[in-house]
Amino acid sequence: MRRFFVENLRLKKDGSCVISGSEARHMTKVVRMRPGDRFELMGGEGERFLAVVRSIGPRQVLVDIERALVASAPSPVEITLCQAILRSDPMDYLIQKTSELGVDRIFPFFSMRTVAKIESEKFEKRVRHWQGVAVSAAKQCGRPLPARVSSPTSLPELLIGLSGEECLKVVLWEEEESMGLKGLLKESAKKERVIGMVGPEGGFSMEEIRMTRKEGFIPVSVGSRVLRAETAAMTLVALVQYEWGDLG
Incomplete structure (x- = not known):
């Protein structure tokens, strides 16, 4: 499953999130994600979510969060x-x-x-x-x-x-x-x-x-x-x- 990283991840009340900038360009221009495609969304504080693309705009991608994923345990050192x-x-x-x-x-x-x-x-x-x-x-x-x-x-x-x-x-x-x-x-x-x-x-x-x-x-x-x-x-x-x- 593809992974995308958003440093300042902000979720809306309806469980959606807007991705812009370089990650949005990578999603749309490089890997050519489409509405309905699922991926792992990673945040700058260690958050991990299973997300699905809702819609794609000229400069941003609107996604819906399906569920939180269990983060792997950090190394003990x-x-x-x-x-x-x-x-x-x-x-x-x-x-x-x-x-x-x-x-x-x-x-x-x-x-x-x-x-x-x-x-x-x-x-x-x-x-x-x-x-x-x-x-x-x-x-x-x-x-x-x-x-x-x-x-x-x-x-x-x-x-x-x-x-x-x-x-x-x-x-x-x-x-x-x-x-x-x-x-x-x-x-x-x-x-x-x-x-x-x-x-x-x-x-x-x-x-x-x-x-x-x-x-x-x-x-x-x-x-x-x-x-x-x-x-x-x-x-x-x-x-x-x-x-x-x-x-x-």
Whole structure:
């Protein structure tokens, strides 16, 4: 069954709802929904409904809510991914796949070795694009809520913002030889929240690792292989979900 997402979902007293904007265009122009077609309607607060198309207008779709659907239970662990900004396609792929795996928040940041350049006046446009990728991933896999993507910042600013977070904090570092992420998760008391940090294509500098350590991040590896940044991020989220969350 097709799924559509409306951030600010407002139901009328008669149980109907008007869908407009990009989702209405997608319904009418891309998948060509017709009156009588049923679909799953998802809201920005985790709502899920079985809905049916009543009528289609030039810029909006009127639908009727048939019944509420039972939302799937959230993962027992909340995962935040701090990701050094990658080039366009790898970054989109990373957001898509980590969203499918259940990451809750994504904080993009610039590091010393970041290759991709985004002008500050284009931040808002890029975040809208990334958020759209996360929403599409949520619809594809049936997540009640998409991952939330924040505006890009610098690593020092990001660390200041995370300084009061009480949770397990890990930073993936290919030069770490004594501690692996899998072993750390098995040895540590289970936490409700995990913050994972992944570097850019060229990895973190030694100075950046020192900065993260000062803020409570534990450097870990994910094995003997040197992974692409997007693969490393997916591996981090998958391991946390497998050991402490709802994967497997």
